[in-house]
Amino acid sequence: MKILKFGGTSVGSHDAIRAMLDVCASTYIDQKPFIAVVSAQSGVTNQLQSMARLAADGDEAYIDLLKELEKRHFSYIEQNLKGQHQSNAFLSIKKMLNDLEDILYGVSLLRECSKRAMDYIISHGERLNATLLTFLAQDKGLPASFFDTRDIIKTDSKHGYATVDFETTNQNIKRVFSDFKGIGIATGFIASNQRGITTTLGRGGSDYTASILGAGMDADVIEIWTDVNGVMTADPRKVKDAYSLPSLSYEEAMELSHFGAKVIYPPTLKPAFQKKIPICIRNTFNPAFPGTLINDRSETIQDEIVKGLTSINDIHLINIQGAGMVGVSGTSARVFDALGKSEINVVMITQASSEHTICLAVNPEHSEAAKSALEKHFKYELADGTLDPIIVEPNHSIIALIGDQMRNHPGIAGKMFSALAVNGVNIRAIAQGSSERNISVVIEQKQVVRGLNALHDRFFMKDTQTINMFMVGQGLVGKSLLQQMQDQHEYLKEHRRIKLNIVGLINRSKMVIHPDGIPIDQWKSFLENSLETADLESFIDKMKGINMPNTVFIDNTANVAIVDYYEDILQSNVHIVTPNKMATSSTYEVYTRLKQLATDKNILFLYETNVGAGLPVISTLRDLIQSGDEVLKIEGVFSGTLSYIFNKYNAEQSLASIVKQAQDLGYTEPDPREDLSGNDVARKLLILSREAGHALEADDIEMTPLLSEACMNAESVSAFYDLLENEEPHFAGLYRNAHSNHKKLRVIASLENGKAKVELKACEESSPFYGLNGSDNMIAYTTRRYNEQPLVVRGPGAGADVTAAGVFSDIIRTSKR
DSSP states (O other): OOEEEEEEGGGHHHHHHHHHHHHHHHHGGGGOOOEEEOOOOHHHHHHHHHHHHHHTOOOTTHHHHHHHHHHHHHHHHHHHHHHHHHHHHHHHHHHHHHHHHHHHHHHHHHHHHOHHHHHHHHHHHHHHHHHHHHHHHHTOOOOOOEEOGGGTTTEEOOSSOOOOOOOHHHHHHHHHHHHOOSSSEEEEEEEEEEEOOOOEETTTHHHHHHHHHHHHHHHHHEEEEEESSSSSSOOOOOOOOOBBOOOOEEHHHHHHHHTTTOOOGGGGGHHHHHTTTTTTEETTTTTOOOOOOEEEEEEOOOOOOOOOOEEEEEEEEEEEEOOOGGGOTTTHHHHHHHHHHOOOEEEEEOOTTTEEEEEEEEHHHHHHHHHHHHHHHTTHHHTSSSSSOOOOOEEEEEEEEGHHHHHHHHHHHHHHHHHHHHTTTTHHHEEEEEEEEEEEEEEEEEGHHHHHHHHHHHSSSSSSSEEEEEEEEEHHHHHHHHHHHHHHHIIIIIIEEEEEEEEEESSSEEEEEEEEEEEEHHHHHHHOOEEEOOOOHHHHHHHHHOOOEEEEEEOOOHHHHHHHHHHHHHTOOOOESSOOOOTTTTTTTHHHHHHHHHTTTTTEEETTTHHTTTEEEEEEEEHHHHHHHOEEEEEEEOOHHHHHHHHHSSSSSOOOOOOOHEEEEEEEEOOTTTHTTTHHHEEEEEHHHTTTTOOOOGGGEEEOOOOOHHHHHHHHHHHHHHHHHHTTHHHHOOOOOOOOOOOTEEEEEEEETTTEHHHEEEEESSSTTTTTTTEEEEEEEEESSSOSOOOOEEEEOOOHHHHHHHHHHHHHHHOOO
């Protein structure tokens, strides 16, 4: 014998009922008998409770609800049954509805609805549905019979949550089903006492019915048919990468359920557990999927130590602390005694080894009652100050890791705590039982989604690290970066176990945010078709609100206004990766505050591309310092534009014409004076000086102007070129003088003995900068170790592709956290 149980969502619509009947037909294909336990249709029980309350209040609105209920069931009959089956179904359903109308009328006259009357009223949900489904199954050609479980399951008279008389019930089960052939459609949730008065079995009552019948028949298996593919590794509404578990032990299922998993309610399945009857969670709408098998021993897949991750939202913490608790025996017992007498359920408890504090987690509806009970019980200790005032802290959640095999593997707790810490999730309390099957932590409720995703990535994604990205700017660098991501994301996923997830994009006009991710190859259409107007503050607020783990904010702009948001972003435990040098070249106070904040929050503020685009300039300097080397001097050609100009200039063509060529090739800004001013070079030198440990400001850099004031202050770009032609003799003289002495002109930025300067300099043949060509950058580090021959970093220091590559490299680096 097999027991199938169908919940409200599996019988709550025309499509659901057809799917349920298909499952029954396929189950009966070998003509082995089984029982299908059914709940009321989705929403009907709540509707019946509302009718009862309205009737008790004398509100005739209950009649409208009754008509809706009749219409709902009659529509199923009209659309799905014909002939005699339709007539019989109408007759049976109408009879029950008339009975319901009579009892509700009686309640309205009495202005009272007792628990006994409520049980009888809500029993109509299961009875109506089981009757309807029996006729539908028969019409489909299945040998279906209706069973009212009030005639089978006997209980005491505790209405609303009756206790089963198993001795009588098991006798009835054997009597009714011992010779049964065919398909039984049985009502879930309802029973009766020894006098035949209707009772109900409480929360999870239909599961309980299936478990009772299965245990009484020694069934081979109990299948719980619902609307999900079994028990998931986590709540898929919060963790989009959650997947179905193939198996669980009874104990694992109990733990998962206690901490928030809603697929089953294990206390109701206790009869099946005691008989060691396997329970299979299946999906009515995906019957080909095998689901989750729950039995006395789950199968452990290699490396799958943790079996489930779950949470309880909206928990209140109650803190009991004081010097008077230290060394005093029986304090914990008194706490539980006070709460037990007030019938308050404690979800979690933890006590410091110092005995100075006890922390309790309770449901919100119990927190004030718990506080009052404890204050009354400890009134003398509170009055004399040996106990501090009892504090209730709302807005918390519990996250639990669960798995039978956790007890055999050290380090699980450490991995859990580190995964939360790296993602900025603070733990308020910790609990672990001696079975080591469950590790639970209390965190702020606003952090629960981030915490769940961080832990799911760590324990269930086989070390795959998801990088959740919010990107500002899709100009030359941004577009190139997105193209590189598109080209590389499969390789990273397969070989580096890194998953790139673009969550948000914003440009000057529009923005788009998709928590489930924007396909990298469709980013442009998503952004173009978005109806949201660009609003950076709103974009950042939404990023913080989504609160995903390992989030990276990517600023591909040169916009100084965005820098104002950096501190808030870092405070939210979000990494920042940027080629925008406006933050690191701002005031020294801003520079140090941002770096210290990133350190304090254990997150990354990465700006490798601020100085040398894709060249490893900053990282090389850091490696030298961290390895104990002493930096004596830094020199460099930091501008690809200026490098190109002075590599091309030979006094045969004017400097103005070379600058114009560079502009035409896209090497300069629209106004070349921005490059020729040397300000960008100075900013880069300022950043390197700070990285080398010097507290410099922009004004501390000595600048030798390349151009006259007249050139720099020209009214237009064309006027600037005219004035630059007038200065040709000066530059020609500099070139010829350098050339005659076997030297070359280079714009050199240098730092030595704490002094930083930028100047046009004639370099000798021995200089590493002498052989520089094209638009390459070069940085030379002279250190205690690299003294006679400096350490040189050379290559393209500008361009969208190499800058994007440097940004991409920094993004990948965040995955190592």
